[in-house]
Amino acid sequence: MTKIDKDVLVDLFNNNLLYEEIATVFNVYPQSVGKMARKLGLKRSYIERSRVYKSLPPSANWKNRKVICDICKKEFITKVPTAKYCAICRKEVKKLDYDIYLETKKIRTKLRQLVEENYEEALKLVNEMLILEGQKFTTFVTKGIIENY
Numbered sequence: 799m800t801k802i803d804k805d806v807l808v809d810l811f812n813n814n815l816l817y818e819e820i821a822t823v824f825n826v827y828p829q830s831v832g833k834m835a836r837k838l839g840l841k842r843s844y845i846e847r848s849r850v851y852k853s854l855p856p857s858a859n860w861k862n863r864k865v866i867c868d869i870c871k872k873e874f875i876t877k878v879p880t881a882k883y884c885a886i887c888r889k890e891v892k893k894l895d896y897d898i899y900l901e902t903k904k905i906r907t908k909l910r911q912l913v914e915e916n917y918e919e920a921l922k923l924v925n926e927m928l929i930l931e932g933q934k935f936t937t938f939v940t941k942g943i944i945e946n947y
């Protein structure tokens with residue numbers, strides 16, 4: 799069913815081609831390449847697989863700057879040009895499965911909206927989440943939106 803030849807993928811991967819570049823070989827989306835690579839147990843750090851990183855100047859030239867964490871909304875200082883999360887939140891994100899991470903991102907966006915529109919309703923939802931998904935998940939999802947969960 800898939801258009802991706804596994805042996806060719808492994809070969810291209812080992813030759814350090816970006817997912818975007820491998821995708822053009824098979825005429826598929828880069829995400830499909832990433833998915834297949836994960837299935838095959840091929841692992842690459844974000845730095846190695848990202849075109850964004852490759853286009854950046856060498857890390858020696860990176861300058862300190864202040865950034866607002868996308869999750870907890872606290873300010874942090876970083877040299878990494880693409881940093882979106884503070885050290886604490888990044889650690890938590892790393893622990894999550896990628897699919898769950900995407901899911902929490904969606905939930906967080908909706909929750910942030912709901913807090914603005916109807917705080918009571920948002921609290922109700924969070925309490926339900928606490929029962930269904932547990933403390934850890936709920937704390938992560940509500941971080942920077944509703945504290946103390």
Ligand SMILES: [Zn+2]
Nearest residue numbers: 867870884887
């Ligand atoms: Zn944070």
